[in-house]
Amino acid sequence: MRAAGIEPRGQTWVEEKIACDLAFDEGPDAARNALEGLIRDADIVVQPRAGRVKALLAADMDSTMINVECIDELADYAGVKAEVAAVTEQAMRGELDFEAALDARVALLRGLDEAMIDRCREERVTLMAGARALVQTMRANGAFCLLVSGGFTRFAEPVAASIGFDAVKSNLLDVTEGRLAGTVRKPIVGAEAKKQALLEAVTARGLAPGQAVAVGDGANDIPMLKAAGLGIAYRAKPAVAAVADARIEANDLTALLYAQGYGRKAWVRD
DSSP, X not given: OGGGTOOEEEEEEEETTTEEEEEESSOHHHHHHHHHHHOOSSOOOOOOSTTOSOSEEEEOOTXXXXXXXHHHHHHHHTTXXXXXXXXXXXXXXXXXXXXXXXXXXXXXTTTOBTHHHHHHHHHHOOBOTTHHHHHHHHHHTTOEEEXXXXXXXXXXXXXXXXXXXXEEEEEOEEEETTEEEEEEOSSOOOHHHHHHHHHHHHHHTTOOGGGEEEEEOSGGGHHHHHHSXXXXXXXXXXXXXXXXXXXXOSSOTTHHHHHTTOOGGGOOOO
16 A cells, blocks of 8 residues: 555454455545555455445345346246347446337237246345345444335335335336236336435435445446445446446455444344
């Protein structure tokens, strides 16, 4: 750090041998670059000490709070997973307009038995490691937790309930006579709507955006991450990692607890 022109001001363990606070006075960008260049197989979060404990969490769902992209898995039951997954990948990299790409993918699901939604959720959806500990610990310390997803309510609401989120915002699939209509209800929850959901939740609780942490992996999360006081790219696409305040690659979602100063003794566990 000294070689990068930054004077260290001591260190303390958040969790012995696992998570360490390195204090310094100024030069956050230089410190991040220096530490990321020196420390391998670890995650670096550079932030002000003041306000590190956040009062609001806004989290993406697919590939962030759960291990899959729900639309890709649902498409498998319709026999079109390869086509849908290819579009999903492009959209998450920011190469396609999210709303148009969602319309195109949902159109391929037209005629699928509605019962496949619940079957897909039960058979394919698993929670990301650390998801419950993150949400339950933040809520136990007074934070409001919002799941905001470009995915579908039939997945998002049960996922939110199982993790413990306070609220959920997501998209509605249209169903006609027990089968998917191939359309999604408008307006679509896309990049701008995600950011707006975070800002509305902040305002409703008399908070400042700097008191929020947001986490996501896809290009449609970028405005939400930028709007939060701490925007975390979680195992994210390159375009997202490039603009986020911090990147989490080596650890699970409990890294967001360490970043706020919560050691394991403070975690709320199942």
